[in-house]
Amino acid sequence: MNTAELHELGQQLRVDSVRAAAAAGSGHPTSSMSAADLMAVLLARHLRYDFDRPDHPGNDRFVLSKGHASPLLYAAYKAAGAIDDEELLSFRTLGSRLEGHPTPQRLPWVETATGSLGQGLPVGVGIALAGKRLEHTGYRVWVLCGDSEMAEGSVWEAAEHAGYEHLDNLIVLVDVNRLGQRGPTRHGHDLDAYARRFRAFDWHTVEIDGHDTDAIDRAMSEAVSTVGQPTAIIARTLKGKGVHDTEDREGLHGKPLKNADEAIEELGGVRDLRVRVHEPPPARPAHPAGTGTVTLPRWDTGEQVATRDAYGRALAALGTARGDVVVLDGEVGDSTRSELFAKEHPDRFFECYIAEQQMIAAAVGFAARGWVPYASTFAAFLTRAHDFIRMASVSGSGLNLNGSHAGVAIGQDGPSQMGLEDLAMLRAVHGSTVLYPCDANQTARLVATTAELDGIRYLRTSRGATPVIYGPDEEFPVGGSKVLRAGDHDRLTVVAAGITLHEALVAADALSAEGIPVRVVDLYSVQPVDRATLHRAAEDTGCLLTVEDHRAEGGLGDAVSQAFGDGRPVPRLVRLAVRTMPGSATPAEQLHAAGIDAESIAATARLLVEQAVVP
Template sequence: MNTRQLTELGQQLRVDSVRAADAASSGHPTSSMSAADLMAVLLAHHLRYDFDRPAHPGNDRFILSKGHASPLLYAAYKAAGAIDDAELLTFRELGSRLEGHPTPRRLPWVETATGSLGQGLPVGVGIALSGKRLERTGYRVWVLCGDSELAEGSVWEAAEHAGYEHLDNLTAIVDVNRLGQRGPTRHGHDLDAYARRFQAFGWHTIEIDGHDVDAVDRAYGEAESTSGQPTVILARTLKGKGVAAVEDREGLHGKPLPDAEEAIAELGGVRELRIEVQDPPAARVLHAVAAPGQVELPRYDKGDEVATRDAYGQALTALGGAREDVVAIDGEVGDSTRSEYFAKEYPDRYFECYIAEQQMVAAAVGLAARGWVPYAATFAAFLTRAHDFVRMASISGAGINLVGSHAGVSIGQDGPSQMGLEDLAMFRSVYDSTVLYPCDANQTAKLVAAMAGLDGVRYLRTSRGASPVLYGPDEEFPVGGSKVLRSSGEDRLTLVAAGVTVHEALAAADSLAEAGIRARVIDLYSVKPVDRDTLRQAAEDTGCLLTVEDHREEGGIGDAVLDAFLDGRPVPRLVRLAVRTMPGSASPAEQLHAAGIDAESIATAARLLVEQAVVR
């Protein structure tokens, strides 16, 4: 396309953005209009993509980080022939694929869900890492960002990581339109302010007028020819470009244009340009998937003292040997999470994100989008700062495995800042998630392998200290199941535990038995989905349930157990032991006792529960 045709395509994208938002009576047309020329040139001259084969390994990858500008994306799809005009005008309707913010659950051409600002570039870094270090197919990653989102710290985690990894296959396009939601952005149209920041992280920077299509074209070409550095194109634009009533005006963010018909006329009317996007080069997928049966997991003898975090690292390494699609990521604590075991055996498939947990989770999402099976690990406590990335991963339908080590007060002397006490609640609340909490090494190994075959967000909670191996290496642990470790026809209550508290519950059951009180013990290793049948049977048989967890009372094992009785059936007598105080520094045994979740505390609560049940 020549200059005039590119300009016409930009105007078409503006018109169709206005039309889509007007049909929906909502949306962000002005944010779409500012970036229309940037999108037109990319689509017509530089993007290599087969819309009929979105999984083509040679396709370039485009991420609309400013996801609220979705009308622009959908207008581009129409120009490329991927959707028709009738579908464009279903924008934001119930059942439409064209949601207010794009998601890959609905559209095959969307790499990741966006809309929570500051996430597109971090996920783009993950995809670029896959392209440069693993696939080596030569595709480029293009990320269109807004200037407002550059206030997010996650953007700079991504910028530093991309610079450190020399991701010259990554180009960020920043639509610097000066206006945020409530008024001007921090730096307005000061392109140099943004350039200095990116340059500090090792990026090649280009500053342009984002409405000069020839300048945009040259900038994209310069980005493609830049070696050894990621490139950021800082484009000065005007929000609402082309319509005098809204151009560069405050107070119009997130609103359809006041007079769409007049605006369309001012923009030159409706157009029906169609463009042939360049085909991607031939490419092949480099990684293969081995059958799960080929995995030779580590085996541990009953009675051995092994930390579940050790078993995680060893099992992940075994899984990596059998499956070439498994990759590992860590947040600079691999010696503690035991991800370092995998790193030593398979350095090419290991990614160090340093202490940048948002980038770590985003990298996992990006790698998953490219077909890899990522396992990302850090302390359970530190995953909480990446919760929004976990939430958005679920919206994307991303298949990622997250592992939180050093969970609970049982870590001991490090104190509360290092104790994951909210993680079970966090991950249980995520849509379609799986939450697993093993108590011994063989159980951990089996669950690590099982996670690779699950969908959605999967979370495994591991512990710092060594604990006795309870199960044999051939024991199976289906997700959604549990294990009954003590049971008799004379059971007067049921102790439900997971992880470190399983061992405390067993010791408490032994103590209670000496006092003539039989207690059933359930190892609830699958916290979500929970084993409703076993819990309901225990309630029917014993009438009393006592849950004990190294976690806050809200949202953890106690709530998971309660969920089994929310179908209208009678709720059994239930007591929940959990961490209700603010811990200090103490030994692991002292911590468990102070929190009231050790064997002595469990036995005391059980006696009281049984006595009250008898009185009643």
């Protein structure tokens, strides 16, 4: 397209954004109108993409970080012939693929769900890393950001990561339209304020008039020819561009235009231009299929092994069998033991440093490219990245997350390092799987199992060594449990997992010596939970005692309680959990102070069976 035709395409994108929002009675047309010329030039001149083959390995990847500007994205899809006008006007209606914020669950051309601002660039960094470090197919990653989201710290985590990795296949378009949701942005139209920040992270920057299509074209050409640095094209634009009543005016964010027909006429009317997007270069899939047989490490019963050690060794074995596994860590690989994978497979290990949001976002980017990511850090620090995990679920991403150093059992480090909310956080994520192994062989098996699952998978591991109680050939299906102590005359059932499972076994043996038989269930699958085993235990013993190294809210106890939400009689449920604010103490002292050690379990059990011994 020549300059005049590019201008017409930009106007068409504006008109169709206005029309889509007007048909829906909601949406963000003014945010779409500011970036229309950027999108027009990208679509017609620089994007290499086969809309009939969205999985083509040579396709450029596009991420709409300012996801509320979805009318612009859908207008571009129409211009490219991917959707028709009827579908465009189904925007935001029940059953439509064209949601208020785009998701890959609905549309094959969307890389990641956006809408929670500040996430598009971090995910784009992950996609660019996959392209540059692993796939080598030459695709570019284009990310369209708004200026409001430049206030998010995650943007600058991503910028630093991209600069450090010299991701010259990554180009961000910053739509500096000056206006946020409630008024002006922090820096308004000061383009250099943004450029200085990107340059500080070793980016190449270009500042342009975002409505000058020739300038946009030159900037994009400069970006694709820049070697050794990512590029930020920082474009001065006007929100609501092209319509007198909306252009650069406050108070119109997130609202359809009041006089849509008049605006469309002012923009030159409805058009039906079609763009022939450049074809991607020939390329082959760059990563092998995950079909190898995994030879997991094995431990003898009675050995003392930390589950975090088992995680690292199993992960390394999984990487040997499967070339599609990648591992990311937040600069704690010596503690999470992901460093064992790094030593054996350095080309597929990615150090994200102390930037947990970026670590999860990069994992989402790898998953979008078909890789199987494992991301590890302390369980406590995953809370910082919760919004990224939530949005990964919206994207339908397949992520494996590992939280080590969970609970008060870590000992002297104190409460800032103790993951005590992680089970609740991950259980609340849609479609998640939450696993909490108690020994090395169980951990290794579950590491291998999670590679085959869908959605968000969380494996909780422990710092200290625990005895191996299962043989290396034992199976641990997701949604299952193990009954480790049981008899015909059990007075109650103790349900535990991880660290507290071992405490429960010690308590059960002590109680048995006193003539109080109790059942012990290893509920290693916290979500989904083994309802059948819990129902049977309730019927047989009448009382369930849950014990967890976690807050009382949202963890193991709630998982057990919810197993009885189907209308059947609910047994007596008693919970032991961490209810105080811990300090520094030894692991044994921490468990006792929290009331979740063997002594506390046994004392509670005696009370429950009305056989408490008074000194």
